[in-house]
Amino acid sequence: MTREITYVQAVAEAIDEELARDDDVILFGEDVEEFGGNFGETEGLYQKHGRDRVRNTPLSEIGIAGMALGAAVGGIRPVAELQFADFAATAGDEVFNQIPKQPYVSGGKLKAPLTIFAPSGAGIGAGAQHSQSVHSWLGNVPGWVVVTATTPYDAKGLFKSAIRDDNPVFFLPHKMLSETKGEVPEEEYTLALGEAAVEEEGDDVTVVATQLMFHRAREATADLDIDVEIINPRTFAPLDTETIAESVRKTGRLVVVDETVERYGTQGHIANEIVENDFFSLDAPPKTIGVKNVPIPLSPPLEQEVLPSADRIAAGIESLF
């Protein structure tokens, strides 16, 4: 049995269920109480679980991330929101230098089972500092489990697993997908972290895409006379390269489309993993597509220009044949 919910509802349900399931889980962040988050992602949680479990914080990402780290080490499972993924940098020392490294430098003796989540991605005219896709930054810092969500099904199942996982997890919903709808099981479920999903099977080309780009890739392939296999990596660190490689061994062609900036983004690395380790499975060089090396501009025609479009993806796929 399934039912249809929106993507932000899925996010909220994941937190709701984990708050109900485990007393050690708490939620905090800016405006997570009555306001319910900028996209409705924490709506209703405060009313249900009360102010001890769901807490507005003062306006400081350093405070939020640093407190999450301490609380996690102290035996709690904090779920902490940053209002925009860009603010990973606003709590830069915590996010790059402290949280992912403290378990390692302790020789594994310290555990930091926290989850930070933050809406990422472009498309709503939010400008250069509220529109970035930061999984390239985070995935380049060993220690973070970096998880994205593409559908309500993903959002709920992956977020619940993120909260239960004993590693620091950075969970990245995409703000443009907030109101998209999808099926989720009636019953409780979780989805495995660290495993890519083959979302559509096909024989001709493997397209790796997540979040908004997954939907654009699907749109792009709808009209193509090419049998496309679409892989949603879900977790960007660690990366499940094996599922991608297996697919390319079948299709012989690879397109990687992602919303991170292309230079030292996710695309080149993913493509290179296949080239380097599965070279002879390739019938053509891979094609990578991302945000060209510019910040995200405000004006819609500019923003749409830099955000990979279905057309650009379609052209990328076709260029391999």
Place this chain on the structure above:
Amino acid sequence: MTREITYVQAVAEAIDEELARDDDVILFGEDVEEFGGNFGETEGLYQKHGRDRVRNTPLSEIGIAGMALGAAVGGIRPVAELQFADFAATAGDEVFNQIPKQPYVSGGKLKAPLTIFAPSGAGIGAGAQHSQSVHSWLGNVPGWVVVTATTPYDAKGLFKSAIRDDNPVFFLPHKMLSETKGEVPEEEYTLALGEAAVEEEGDDVTVVATQLMFHRAREATADLDIDVEIINPRTFAPLDTETIAESVRKTGRLVVVDETVERYGTQGHIANEIVENDFFSLDAPPKTIGVKNVPIPLSPPLEQEVLPSADRIAAGIESLF
């Protein structure tokens, strides 16, 4: 005419000469006065140029980077030090969200001719938060000119250009190279930003390497019976892919070795640029070498394990034949 100086002397000379040349240039950072920097990189400058031009700051990277941004917009050419490259994240909002983006979001009307420099890299047992190579983070954020230095010649010539450039430049010397020596011209010189240097010519394989990895690559190739062309990218953003591509068109083989973490590091992107745009120039898949996906551990055997060694580079090169 040339003379031999050390790498940190080259850094100090670059600042010294630019302070002397241009009244708008000032230097600030933690312990840049009498102390002269952790590696001696600002030694003697305070005595010579005085406290108006060379200023110790309070201990805050946010303060340093934010003040540099404002001063640059206000018409000064600040040269600001962060004591370790890892602290790019400690001033995360300034480094990721503000400095590189403010010129862009202003529609080009605002100019931020600042230089931040920070010793990067591993090898001295400084641990996980004092040893990172961060040009993958910075290069993934459009707007920064990201420059590294491999020799005293580079250090001086590139740093001087960085200071003169009208963009925000992040200049990354490598701490392990501090005491290495090299020739620099007697006379004044600068080196072009944004241009890779062919450091050694060869016909069999192109090795892209910078900073400490350049020296290890050279060590690696000394005993190999392979004619290696070594390219030092110098600037990682924007990246001079053309010089690399030209070389690979000649050699047919590519090894990219860099000290950034491999996952979403520089290596995969650089290799992919060639694969995607110059596929048919390749006789073998490229080989990428970097820090495996771990933080830099303290203990020397662990640190040496994660830092690409000459042996690992040699093996990488040989694997292509």
Place this chain on the structure above:
Amino acid sequence: MTQNVSVDDETARQFLEGMLRIDIFEEETKERFGEGEIPGFVHLSGGHEGSHIGMGAAMGDDDWLAVGGARLIGQYIAKGVPLPDIMAELYGRVGGSNKGHGGQMHVSDIGRKLYGHAATIGSGQNPAVGLALAEEIQETDNVAVTTIGDGGTSRGSFHTALVFAAYWDLPVVFVIENNEWAISTPAESLSPDHLSDYGIPHKMATESIDGSDVEAVYHTVSEAIERARNGGGPTVIESRVARLVPHFEGDKETYRDTDEYERLKEEKDPIENYRERLLERDIVTETGIEDMIANIETEVKEAVEFARESPEPEPEAAYDHVYRTPLYGQGENQ
């Protein structure tokens, strides 16, 4: 309770006119946003007009304003950015102050010494310290004024800016617009009696004033600027205002108490209060105000027309302004 008018009549009228300009411009902005003509987020300044205009009037043309908080449009206007430049930027058009690259949160006008927001709350204060340093090095007597909201004062970046400004005794005036809310989080929950108290440990001059009174703001900021100009160092001012509008357009404000909200609208509307004050003292007449409004409405209408007629940027313009090229030495023969 009648209040004195402490400025000359002409200045008083300018204050009223300035506040009305913000209000009318923003009402129009709200409409245009509602009609889908303006992309992105829109945050309005209702309740802050007195603080903005008082501050702007206290500043010299050559003093920097590094804007902060989320009530930005009023500050742009107070610093003298032409309305068409602002409106076209809200529209994301090439005629905008930032050619559409920035939008509502980022209007900047370096010629008028408006340093634009980086849109992360609390991002303007350290740059303001740098701007003040640049002025000092260039041996001017210009100062840097920087604004931040009550919410923003919780960020460490604000406190570090205080440390740096105090360290070199730089000419910076920190204005905290305390409107009691950071989106939905009440400033009341923060510990300080006054947010300007954050200046106390640094031994800075501090003031907490009724920021809905344009004249109070004008005098207090003027004094602080004067002090900074004369080498007296930084000041922290808390300008207490009411946020008489949603956080952003679309915010349902379920977190606010309706009665209290109504009371604030009654009591803390800087424009309404000042209007009455000037009318009572015959500094303006009803018709005088109507004329003002009519003129401003024309200005605003022209700004909208300008914005509408200004072309959308060409898509390729997205690739402009990332770097100033060529980079130093690039392309030269060495």
Place this chain on the structure above:
Amino acid sequence: MTQNVSVDDETARQFLEGMLRIDIFEEETKERFGEGEIPGFVHLSGGHEGSHIGMGAAMGDDDWLAVGGARLIGQYIAKGVPLPDIMAELYGRVGGSNKGHGGQMHVSDIGRKLYGHAATIGSGQNPAVGLALAEEIQETDNVAVTTIGDGGTSRGSFHTALVFAAYWDLPVVFVIENNEWAISTPAESLSPDHLSDYGIPHKMATESIDGSDVEAVYHTVSEAIERARNGGGPTVIESRVARLVPHFEGDKETYRDTDEYERLKEEKDPIENYRERLLERDIVTETGIEDMIANIETEVKEAVEFARESPEPEPEAAYDHVYRTPLYGQGENQ
């Protein structure tokens, strides 16, 4: 000028012994580092011993210590981490507290509630707030004590931690070890009279004490902990000490005035002063002290032996502890 001894004789002797343990351990560390046996950086605690031991003695075993500043080894010892665990970690060996992954800047011992430094100065205060929150949620009465240097207080992260601790009135004790220097930058240039004044706007309890007096530290931190334990909220303490050692081994300290340095060594050595105080009051005898020293020297020797004999990590150990695997759900059939 004789000073009273305000603790019982046994406690007093433990204080002296504790400080001597730090001193002797560190003297040995310096030697071993000089001989090239210890990799990386070494920062010693000379002058801070009283602050460390007084603080450690005030804490319960179940209170968290989130260490900060650069004078760390003394704090590890004060929190009761066994000397061999520390020394082996300095050596980067598998027997070290962190299996050699961390080194001198990172000793952590979660069992003993020592939260290790992330080596960026000022990185411990927000985690300390989180640790206090965790204790509160778990309904214990444990508190979190966190240390930072004078230099570190300039970072915004420190101030944000004050905001958060005050916001929920959490049981956090902030101890600022003001040793007058951040590497080469004098604390004197900072504006506050006392760095504990940073607590004032937050209406926190604040204290500034002579941190070279172990008993003063003990009493002040005890009171603050007591207050926090009883729901009285956070305290900020400035513990004024002298840095009687270089910033790190190798620092030539050209920036210090020699006479002043000598004076400080004369006047502000917490061990020498306390030794004399206890001798004067016959709480210890010279031979008693000699015995103490001899015992500690044996302990330290054993720690060095342990460290030397502890194996170097296998290179592959570098890949351990990045993640706890399997990740949630990984490898399962869904």
